[in-house]
Amino acid sequence: KAGVTQTPRYLIKTRGQQVTLSCSPISGHRSVSWYQQTPGQGLQFLFEYFSETQRNKGNFPGRFSGRQFSNSRSEMNVSTLELGDSALYLCASSLPGATEAFFGQGTRLTVV
Amino acid sequence: AQSVTQLDSHVSVSEGTPVLLRCNYSSSYSPSLFWYVQHPNKGLQLLLKYTSAATLVKGINGFEAEFKKSETSFHLTKPSAHMSDAAEYFCVVFWNNNAGNMLTFGGGTRLMVKP
Numbered sequence: 001k002a003g004v005t006q007t008p009r010y011l012i013k014t015r016g017q018q019v020t021l022s023c024s025p026i027s028g029h030r031s032v033s034w035y036q037q038t039p040g041q042g043l044q045f046l047f048e049y050f051s052e053t054q055r056n057k058g059n060f061p062g063r064f065s066g067r068q069f070s071n072s073r074s075e076m077n078v079s080t081l082e083l084g085d086s087a088l089y090l091c092a093s094s095l096p097g098a099t100e101a102f103f104g105q106g107t108r109l110t111v112v
Numbered sequence: 113a114q115s116v117t118q119l120d121s122h123v124s125v126s127e128g129t130p131v132l133l134r135c136n137y138s139s140s141y142s143p144s145l146f147w148y149v150q151h152p153n154k155g156l157q158l159l160l161k162y163t164s165a166a167t168l169v170k171g172i173n174g175f176e177a178e179f180k181k182s183e184t185s186f187h188l189t190k191p192s193a194h195m196s197d198a199a200e201y202f203c204v205v206f207w208n209n210n211a212g213n214m215l216t217f218g219g220g221t222r223l224m225v226k227p
Binding site for chain 1 (some may be wrong): 144146148153154155156158161163204206208211212214215216217218219220
């Protein structure tokens with residue numbers, strides 16, 4: 001059974017650009033959540049999607065957005081990139097009612 | 113609302129000595145609790161989880177944790193540290209209900225193992 005797959009693994013972008021990250025959950029997992037990890041702020045929750053609907057959102061500006069497709073794959077988009085957006089972005093998937101989430105390897109975004 | 117506090121940002125032990133990484137949580141209901149480990153430039157690996165079964169939970173690589181409701185703690189221990197245990201460890205609360213699910217992470221504890 002394939003795990004959670006995040007693409008790309010590494011990205012370098014320039015300030016002001018936008019970026020789209022992708023997360024393919026484990027087969028059958030309909031919940032996908034996104035997290036940002038930075039040295040200063042640690043791991044913070046961005047948002048969670050279930051059956052193409054955003055159910056929860058963390059405390060991030062509107063530049064951070066996401067969506068989920070009918071096959072449960074999810075994308076997150078960051079517009080007008082800032083240096084502070086440089087981080088490891090992790091996604092996790094879980095089954096409905098599950099007591100555990102499974103993480104991908106992450107996408108490391110560097111904004112220069 | 114839930115929160116997680118890892119009481120030590122850095123812990124240093126000698127190889128072969130016990131490891132104790134401390135975690136306190138706050139949750140408005142019975143939580144699911146986890147410990148994850150992250151090696152440099154890697155993703156998160158699940159060490160162990162507590163989901164309201166046995167209060168002493170055994171995980172991978174010789175780690176275990178004890179859920180103490182009265183103390184709202186979920187400390188991670190290992191009898192004998194190995195050099196390969198050097199990594200960052202995260203204590204996590206997971207909630208999942210009809211409104212959604214979310215993981216709340218502690219600030220992390222960096223474990224250093226001296227030869």
